[in-house]
Amino acid sequence: MVSTSALAETAAALGEPARVAMLGALMDGRALTAGELAAVAGVAPTTASGHLSRLLEAGLLAVERQGRHRYHRLASPEVARVLEGLMALSAARPAPRRALRTGPRDAALREARTCYDHLAGRLAVGMADAMVARGQIQLSPDGGALTDAGADFLQGLGVPVPVARGRPFCRPCLDWSERRPHLAGALGAALCLRCLDLGWMRRVPASRALDVTPAGRLGLRQAFGLDRADQSSTISAAR
Template identity: 60%
Template sequence: MSNNAKFAEIAALAGDPGRASMLNGLMDGRALTATELARLAGVTPQTASSHLMRMTEAGLLSVEKQGRHRYHRLASPAVAQMIESIMRLAAPDIATKPLRTGPRDAALRAGRTCYDHLAGRLGVSIADALVSSGHLRLGLDAGEVTDSGVALFDRAGIAIEATARRGRVLCRPCLDWSERRPHLAGAIGAALCSHCFDNGWIRRIDGTRAVSVTPQGRRQLFKTFGVRLG
């Protein structure tokens, strides 16, 4: 298949409302069953199975088998980055027009997972704090953890060397669709997100990929990384 044909295939797959709902539903990094994704997209199980098979064959999704169950997740961080980019295009005026959305949308803007790293005001605030203190350098397409950043993450219990050995880009910016400024992605972004969950600094909000910061999390994010949350 030519590059143009592959491009058209992926664009068509992501452009269907039902499939778009499924892809968006997997943006929190979790794996879901076909039944759960059918409910999310508002389609029949048979239709969901057809959608999932096509997206898996195209490389948008991967499937994990556990006993009798099959769990679907986004195939890679690159797929998540594509979806986040589409979200920015789908809501071009979100940062400038008055916002008339419900509590769930407000929660998503405040903090959410973008595949396996943190986004929204929370993610951008973390990136801002690390850059302003000299622990990170973030360009348009690439990022770097400085020597002081390596020491900082090591003190926090996030081993940079072990993270870097996993064969994934260590540090990169990801332009946030709601804030329109970069949050931290790559292996270090994923490790930091896991660290926040594991230590009870953030919690998932049921039914969405939004997260809330716990009181302990506010204290520790400021104490450890200098993050100020309004």
């Protein structure tokens, strides 16, 4: 059972904008140096060092050494899950009286992005909805299960059914922008990797956003019944 003090320590580690910015920069699964994270957070290198030490002590970060360099990444997929949940909780708060105007990058993040090692955003939620509606996957608050129909569907897409080593095979992850679940776990990661390998999506440099290619629009429509209309993705009623 988690102690009250341990929970408070984790919450305190998250209660600093610079540290939250650093964690957010690692939400796409990359590993970054202290200097890169300092630039993201807009703080001096010495200040960043203190923040990173705090995050390491709280078990939110892990460090990898490669030669003379130290690379920081999220400690586990569970950390990404907590951060995505906090984003959803924060997004549910009442908007301020003077709402901030969002730009194109925000729109791109809402449409398609990475959530650690799996897909998130409007398209990812649509993919999960389609698979549930067709009986290819079963989702519950506690986890998910792939049906025989789902295994056949993924095989047709060239997605290998992954072996979950030390992590959930499949689970719903609450999408912070859509506030509905997308697919996470080993299965979600395998689906994300396949979409990238097929050229359906491309990573946007220095961002969690994913650029959906014309081939991806066609592939998502054919495979999942997703279409783009009025900047939103819908499931085709014909499927």
